[in-house]
Amino acid sequence: MKRSHNRSRNKKTGKADKNLDMADFQSATTVHDKKTHSTSGAQQPSLLSSLWSVLFVISSALIGFAAFRNTLTWHLQRFWGASGDFWQALWDRLLDVTGEDPFTFWVYGTTVLTVAVYWIFGGIYTILDVTNKPAVLRRYKVQPGTNEPVDTKRLLQVIGWVLFNQIVVGMPIAYLSYVLMKWRGSPPLRELPTFHWVLVEMAVHILMEEIGFYYSHRVLHSRYLYRFIHKRHHEWTxxxxVTAMYCHPLESIFSNLLPIFLGVFIMGSHVATAWLWFSLAILSTLNAHSGYHLPFFPSPEAHDFHHLKFNQCFGVLGVLDRIHGTDTLFRNTRAYTRHVMMLSLIPPREAFPDESKCSSKQRN
Incomplete structure (x- = not known):
């Protein structure tokens, strides 16, 4: 009698647990809000500290980008022996070959560029995931033991959906962006903007992406939208x-493409500036989804934690997460301690080991 009672109780418990898991899975944001009310309290940041965070993140990104651009320009000018404005001269050569049709640049050029950047750099990560080589890089895994190697069937499914989103969904959106930019009034195609103005525009692009992505992403975590749209992207905990663009087509439009286009439209950016920004945004999201916390790369810990827990870290920069308290649980984990750019070859999990490992070392 005792055993049969336990079995029936286990069955009921199993069903209850399954229902609870599904409820949590489909309404993660609601669950987080309840936790935040009960646990965060004094941890809510002030508006001033959040503004300082915005300035620090954006200025750091722009300084790094400016340093990289200046170094690259200097080396290229020495290599080719170019004089004057190197980038303008290079752009003029391109236009002399392709012509100056804005449609070609905004629609075909944008599609070719973004697909190429995604698959060249995403392909390098994919080779690491499929071959598990070089083995030393596995020390930099954010979640050790996962995708070692990646499942081929699941990977092929991802590749198919990403190509669909990039071509079947992406090209019409590229055409729409061309129409909007034509209506908005974009600068002459032949003349590149000054580098200092590009930096100003980049700051706006970064800010607009953070706003657009954070709120659209949180909406996708609402009960019904999560179940029917966003759940596909979260199949990968x-x-x-390359899962960066593995998502429902509607999510691809409203949460991936629209946020990065917002700043371009507001600023009336030159197509070359837009291309530069789209490339940087793609590299950023590939890194955030990579599963590797590599030295001298921006930390992917926050977005990886989002995939693991569903109800934390909705933004790109983490600024709006701090303002809205949607990183409370994350900030109380070891992953948050590791959420820095590593400036040495020591893997983050070794530099900042889990607390249980720290305790056992101290006891020994």
Missing amino acids: APIA
Whole structure:
């Protein structure tokens, strides 16, 4: 009698647990809000500290980008022996070959560029995931033991959906962006903007993406939208780089493409500036989904934690998460301690080991 009672109780418990898991899975944001009310309290940041965070993140990104651009320009000018404005001269040569049709640049050029950047750099990560080589890089895994190697069937499914989103969904959106930019009034195609103005525009692009992505992403985590749209992207609780655009077509439009286009439209950016920004945004999301916390790369810990827990870290920069308290649980984990750019070859999990490992070392 005792055993049969336990079995029936286990069956009921199993069903209850399954229902609870599904409820949590489909309404993660609601669950988080309840936790935040009960646990965060004094941890809510002030508006001033959040504004400082915005300035620090954006200025750091722009300084790094400016340093990289200046170094690259200097080396290229020495290599080719170019004089004057190197980038303008290079752009003029391109226009002399392709012509100056804005449609070609905004629609075909944008599609070719973004697909190429995604698959060249995403392909490098995919080779690492498929071959598990070089083995030393596995020390940099955010979630050790996952996708080692990645499942081929799941990977092929991802590749198919990403190509669909990039071509079947992406090209019409590229055409729409061309129409909007034509209506908005974009600068002359032949003349590139000054580098300092590009930096100003980049700051706006970064800010607009953070706003657009954070709120659209949180909406996708609402009960019904999550179930029918966003759930596909969260099939990967330990993401790999090319899953960055593995999502429902509606999510691809409203949460991936629209946020990065917002700043371009507001600023009336030159197509070359837009291309530069789209490339940087793609590299950022590939890194955030890569599953590797590599030295001298921006930390992917926050977005990886989002895939693991569903109800934390909705933004790109983490600024709006701090303002809205949607990183409370994350900030109380070891992953948050590791959420820095590593400036040495020591893997983050070794530099900042889990607390249980720290305790056992101290006891020994």
